[in-house]
């Protein structure tokens with residue numbers, strides 16, 4: 001079992017001046033233009049110093065490693081970089097105005113397109129399988145077949161609703177969706193710098209792509225790996241693609257089925273972002289990985305709604321295990337500002 005950080009080992013990452021200083025070294029300067037070195041570093045430093053995330057905090061178990069990774073990614077430049085991000089509560093806000101945000105599946109469930117029978121069935125499946133998902137006494141290997149039953153049950157229920165491809169657009173139009181502030185700028189920056197941006201989700205790909213399209217985030221460099229429905233020639237939903245991505249296989253096994261990483265295999269540096277521990281492994285399919293910087297959004301104390309799961313008393317209680325999985329952990333931060341600062345720091349020209 002991974003050794004957890006003791007409280008004293010958790011360093012509040014309060015300044016990036018050391019990064020800025022390091023980036024000023026002649027060896028790095030030859031690879032980075034001066035604007036890259038100074039301004040973004042200062043901006044990030046100022047950002048943290050000025051507390052422009054009023055209720056937010058940024059943590060790193062080992063700031064020295066974060067520093068090394070930032071320098072390494074900056075040296076590689078935009079040509080060697082790719083971005084991999086989770087969708088639910090990573091690209092979208094976990095909370096907006098104090099209210100819990102919608103997930104992909106939540107968008108489907110609350111839409112006018114599905115029937116009450118569908119909602120009843122998905123609720124029944126949730127009560128049956130969610131305790132298994134979070135059961136601390138079961139191994140992932142034991143859980144996986146049951147998770148597949150859950151997904152297949154939900155997909156079968158959706159099939160019975162006579163859904164058409166265009167209905168996913170309606171579902172998104174009806175939904176109150178909030179992307180993290182700054183995400184649009186981040187996506188735009190990756191587009192302008194030709195950096196591949198992968199949305200990797202165990203949710204439902206048709207909803208994700210409809211969201212990206214409606215919010216003008218579906219740029220040519222943005223690709224989605226998720227669970228996609230299959231449709232008849234008339235557009236009617238008839239099933240789902242064979243390989244299901246669920247919360248326990250967001251790693252190389254899911255990715256191995258796609259050609260995505262083969263097409264960009266020279267891009268060995270990766271920024272990975274997610275809000276679940278399993279998201280930290282999303283870069284495992286990368287060919288010849290170089291530097292992988294993992295950013296975790298620690299949104300809340302744990303998933304509510306299950307008597308079988310102990311919800312932590314505070315976000316901080318979950319911090320040590322998040323710090324084992326991610327290089328940087330952001331708590332109470334519903335923005336994309338830190339990833340944006342980092343991307344600017346390592347790529348700006």
Ligand SMILES: [Mg+2]
Nearest residue numbers: 086088089275
């Ligand atoms: Mg998520």
